[in-house]
Amino acid sequence: MKENNESVKSILSALNELIYETDNVITDCQIREDYLRMKGNPSFIFPSPREISYRYNTGSKLTELNKKIVKMHQMLRTFVGPITEQSRSDHSSNGPTRWSSDIIDESKILGLYKDKRKIKEWIPSHSKSLHRVGIVGMGGLGKTTIVQKIYNDVQVKMSFEKKVWVSISQTYDEIDIMKRILRQLRADDSGTDKGDLLNRIHEALSHKSYLVVMDDEDVVKRMGARKLRIRRPGLLDDEESWLLFCKFAFITTRGKCNAQLEKVGKEIVRKCHGIPLAIKTTGNHEIEAEQLVRWWVGEGLAYGDDTETATNVAYNYLSELVSRCLVKAIQRRNFDGKVYSCKMYDMVRDMKILVTEDEKFCSFKRGRPIATSNSRHLGVNKDTAFQPLARNSKLRVLFLTTTKSIGFNRKIALAEIKTLRVLDLSCVKLDNICLHNLWLWITSLKRLAYLNLRDVANLEEIPNSMRNLWGIQILVLRECKELKRLPTSITTLPRLAILDVRAKEAWDKLKEEFEGNNRVKSVKVLALKREFELLKMKASNSVKEYSSKLIDIVNQIRTLGENFLDQKVVEKIVVSLLDYSFNS
Structure with missing residues (x-):
């Protein structure tokens, strides 16, 4: 519908603008309410002239928004039917339907059925002889995937009394490998004598049928597998490559590709040359998961409630993206899969650029973000020109990408931006910058919820004007080696939930000056809870x-x-x- 009807595209664009406008008014009201509640301000009963003016202006905005919402409701009904009925059907289930499990399983063996069947034929169900089977080939062909499917095959499970899977790294330790084998066999793995450990493995496997998988191609070369028992998986053909791409990229539509994205998607697939792993896992710059989820919280994309914090909700969102193969987890906790670092796949990035430009979310030139009067997100690089931001009233997120310099002064267009919610200046260099002007700008950002000043050199103190940031929820000052003082006003910030400070001197100074202050205690509790979690x-x-x-x-x-x-x-x-x- 969106691709074929310009009127609908125009309406959806207007709807986006209305959502953002409404969100801004609501956020402003919430921030002010939190601030007044913290101060114990009696203005709700005896409002000051300033409060009366604020209420009048806000009331006018809400009245105008209500008119726009009614008008939008009428326009949408024209194209998509009664919204109330649609909403009722959307929420009839207890939660979003997940398609990841079945589809991912199927796509992982796409084009590998023949390989799996052939290797299963080489594994005899009843034999007293030792059989060696090897799977070799270039990285990304699906060797490990084939073995995983065979290892978990029902017929294979019934054929062997014991099964062991050993993943071997490039720098492996023989004792460690033997101990891991013994643990999987539920045998004693104590001690460090290779002979003893090997004997225990032998005893655990004696007079039993067993399958041992060594996930390392170099092992194939040393274990003496006959050439007739070595399998080389082939490349996917064009049709298989496209099916694999669609199943991972469009999982919510069960592999059905949006017509607008088909041309871009097929070009990406062509560049992967039929290699399954290339189709799924070509990635970009790695980012800390903690930093990413904090951006989301700061922008208001993740909200907490009485049962779960906004940060935990954001981590759940990230896990959802990983499970749908839209983001690759680089490091994660083995026990529950919590992501520590991740990166975006190239194919997802290409589609993201196409969609975000179409939605007027941000703009790119030769793959690099550029500033415009409509930008909502902006990644700053060494070539970024801020002048196009003049008269921009939409920018919500700004962060540094490939540069450590922002070149800030009060005459550039950036200094006029007042709408930011996320400002990430981690590792920025303060050379040739007037700190007074920079702080004047930062502390004028009333909606700012996330401020990252991690590892900023020569940052010795945070000014007391921080008290103006009523909306700040997350303040990151980690690795600021020169930081000696935190402002007294930090104890008055009504929404501050995370203060990430690793400088002991700064904490000691704060404690010394404000011992007993309830807000200081609250911030200290937050830091201790974070220490407990990490x-x-x-x-x-x-x-x-x-x-x-x-x-x-x-x-x-x-x-x-x-x-x-x-x-x-x-x-x-x-x-x-x-x-x-x-x-x-």
């Missing part, structure tokens, strides 16, 4: 030592008057032990 068990730690560290943090939290359940400590220890077990 504390991991190391190889050098015994369970007792690790537990003691956790309990010490919890005691500090409780000393500050915050309730902390013992159940959380137990859960943390169990999760850490399981995570450590998986990693080892």
